[in-house]
Amino acid sequence: MRRLKLVIPDSNYKNQVLSRLTKNFKADIIGRLLTMGYNEPIILEGPYSEAFLVNSKQLSIIKDLIAVGKHPYCSGIHIATIFGRVKKRIEYSLAFTELLLKIGLRRSIIVINDWGERLVLYGRDVLAGSIIDIYPPIYKGSNVIIVNRNFEFIGIGKSLYSFKEIMKLRENNPQKVVVKNKRDLGWYLRRGM
Amino acid sequence: MLEENFHWARKGVIMNLKELWIKVRKVINKKYSKIRFSIRDKHKKLAEKYGYQPYMIARYEEMFDNELIDFLEGNEIRIPSSIRCNDLKIQCNELIKKLKMKGMILAPIPWAPHGFWVLSSPISIGSTHEYLRGYYQIQGPASMIPAYILDPKYYDVVLDAAAAPGVKTSQMAQLMKNQGIIIAVDKSRERMKALRSNITRLGVYNVIAIRSDIRSLKFNKVFTKALLDAPCTGEGLIPMIPERKKSRSMDDLKYMSILQAEMLLTVLEFVKEGGIVMYSTCSVAPEENELVIDSVLEVYRHASIIAIQFPIGDRGFKEYFKLKFSVNIENTIRLYPYKHGTEGFFIAKIVKEG
Numbered sequence: 001m002r003r004l005k006l007v008i009p010d011s012n013y014k015n016q017v018l019s020r021l022t023k024n025f026k027a028d029i030i031g032r033l034l035t036m037g038y039n040e041p042i043i044l045e046g047p048y049s050e051a052f053l054v055n056s057k058q059l060s061i062i063k064d065l066i067a068v069g070k071h072p073y074c075s076g077i078h079i080a081t082i083f084g085r086v087k088k089r090i091e092y093s094l095a096f097t098e099l100l101l102k103i104g105l106r107r108s109i110i111v112i113n114d115w116g117e118r119l120v121l122y123g124r125d126v127l128a129g130s131i132i133d134i135y136p137p138i139y140k141g142s143n144v145i146i147v148n149r150n151f152e153f154i155g156i157g158k159s160l161y162s163f164k165e166i167m168k169l170r171e172n173n174p175q176k177v178v179v180k181n182k183r184d185l186g187w188y189l190r191r192g193m
Numbered sequence: 194m195l196e197e198n199f200h201w202a203r204k205g206v207i208m209n210l211k212e213l214w215i216k217v218r219k220v221i222n223k224k225y226s227k228i229r230f231s232i233r234d235k236h237k238k239l240a241e242k243y244g245y246q247p248y249m250i251a252r253y254e255e256m257f258d259n260e261l262i263d264f265l266e267g268n269e270i271r272i273p274s275s276i277r278c279n280d281l282k283i284q285c286n287e288l289i290k291k292l293k294m295k296g297m298i299l300a301p302i303p304w305a306p307h308g309f310w311v312l313s314s315p316i317s318i319g320s321t322h323e324y325l326r327g328y329y330q331i332q333g334p335a336s337m338i339p340a341y342i343l344d345p346k347y348y349d350v351v352l353d354a355a356a357a358p359g360v361k362t363s364q365m366a367q368l369m370k371n372q373g374i375i376i377a378v379d380k381s382r383e384r385m386k387a388l389r390s391n392i393t394r395l396g397v398y399n400v401i402a403i404r405s406d407i408r409s410l411k412f413n414k415v416f417t418k419a420l421l422d423a424p425c426t427g428e429g430l431i432p433m434i435p436e437r438k439k440s441r442s443m444d445d446l447k448y449m450s451i452l453q454a455e456m457l458l459t460v461l462e463f464v465k466e467g468g469i470v471m472y473s474t475c476s477v478a479p480e481e482n483e484l485v486i487d488s489v490l491e492v493y494r495h496a497s498i499i500a501i502q503f504p505i506g507d508r509g510f511k512e513y514f515k516l517k518f519s520v521n522i523e524n525t526i527r528l529y530p531y532k533h534g535t536e537g538f539f540i541a542k543i544v545k546e547g
Contacts, residue, residue, distance in 0.1 A: 054401075061374065061376070061401055062401065065403065068411065070403060070405060070410070072402060073404045074392075075401040075402065076398055076401075093393070095394075098396075099396075121322060121325060152326060153326070185325035185326060186325060188325055188390055188394050189319070
């Protein structure tokens with residue numbers, strides 16, 4: 001059984017979370033996110049932890065809940081799941097990534113064709129030949145956002161090659177897997193939450 | 194300001210609630226003693242023909258009289274699926290264009306601004322890319338009504354007291370434009386996972402979800418509006434789940450009535466004076482509807498039923514066997530598959546008075 005305890009970060013921890021987000025997604029995007037009012041991080045700690053952004057009203061209620069020993073199950077915007085206590089591995093959520101894309105994030109993105117979209121939504125990886133556009137920077141091992149030709153969010157992947165290598169593979173080896181599927185929207189059907 | 198008003202209940206409030214629960218149980222027991230019927234050959238024959246338990250047919254005869262066969266026949270017909278467009282993520286006309294391109298035939302539900310019947314679809318409506326992107330939610334047409342009647346606004350603090358799997362929660366968030374606050378409470382661990390999955394997929398941010406039995410929480414008159422889509426026997430879902438013809442007994446009904454009444458009393462206690470509580474079930478059983486409302490209002494004097502103005506629906510029953518319900522019970526609405534083309538449903542709108 002998974003027991004999670006809610007922690008409201010102190011200002012130091014809060015700054016750490018926000019600076020990590022800024023480092024990963026650039027200040028202007030995180031700035032736009034914070035102006036939506038969701039600027040208070042909360043962490044549900046357990047075997048693994050989950051981070052959410054809530055607004056001040058939600059935070060006030062959550063504090064009251066904690067005071068009587070009730071920990072919310074979830075609230076606001078789910079940012080990420082954090083694995084490991086010492087060396088923390090952060091996996092950004094589908095909802096958060098999709099929101100960043102909606103508010104203007106235009107980096108580390110690959111745009112794929114309809115066939116590629118279908119495969120990714122079934123949990124498959126991205127082939128070089130499916131890519132129709134790339135928004136750098138993309139490095140070997142870095143996270144990439146996968147979108148369709150209408151710029152609709154599909155999922156999150158891990159690039160197996162650098163930007164330049166992918167560009168070459170598109171021409172020379174279209175059947176090569178270039179982005180490993182980490183999590184896609186089909187996950188809502190395959191696993192749920 | 195919400196921050197100033199959001200206090201926890203004093204011990205006295207909870208004690209008061211427990212006393213009310215004891216009172217309402219007594220009232221319900223007394224009312225059940227007046228539900229007496231004999232199972233005749235006619236009931237047995239119809240039960241065998243349509244696959245019900247005979248006690249259900251005897252009750253349905255009391256409810257539908259000359260329309261009994263119409264009701265039973267209506268339960269044999271499949272209700273078309275329906276979806277609710279999620280305008281938090283997409284404009285409805287854009288969604289319809291996309292789904293039509295996929296070969297779906299859709300028709301707007303006249304009384305549901307975001308609702309569409311899916312008359313035919315070459316693919317499963319629960320696995321399209323648009324569904325995965327949260328552009329729509331599969332939702333029964335009648336189950337869309339309570340949120341429309343409650344009409345929560347961006348400034349409301351709303352309680353969803355039996356929220357999972359979050360279908361109506363997300364509909365209310367949509368009506369509130371993702372503003373205000375919804376406290377979504379549900380007891381079930383598995384269903385809570387579904388709630389989280391649904392609200393995440395649908396892009397809902399204004400929810401605080403709490404896994405708990407509403408009866409064990411202690412809010413002190415903080416909510417401006419509340420929805421109790423109460424757990425029920427699902428006698429209104431027979432067209433979709435025919436197993437319900439056989440799977441519930443009179444004892445189950447009584448257990449549900451008591452649970453529903455206790456939950457409703459709790460919700461009423463948590464709502465501000467002047468606040469609105471919507472009570473709904475996906476059941477046509479008066480034992481889970483009129484009887485519950487009547488019993489609750491008998492012990493809780495600071496609330497009354499207000500009339501629902503909605504284009505479809507029959508009025509609530511005034512009588513059932515030897516039971517006579519309060520005059521205002523007529524202000525509730527009932528929906529039936531054979532008459533309204535929806536799942537069987539009951540809705541009551543209650544105002545908490547000062």
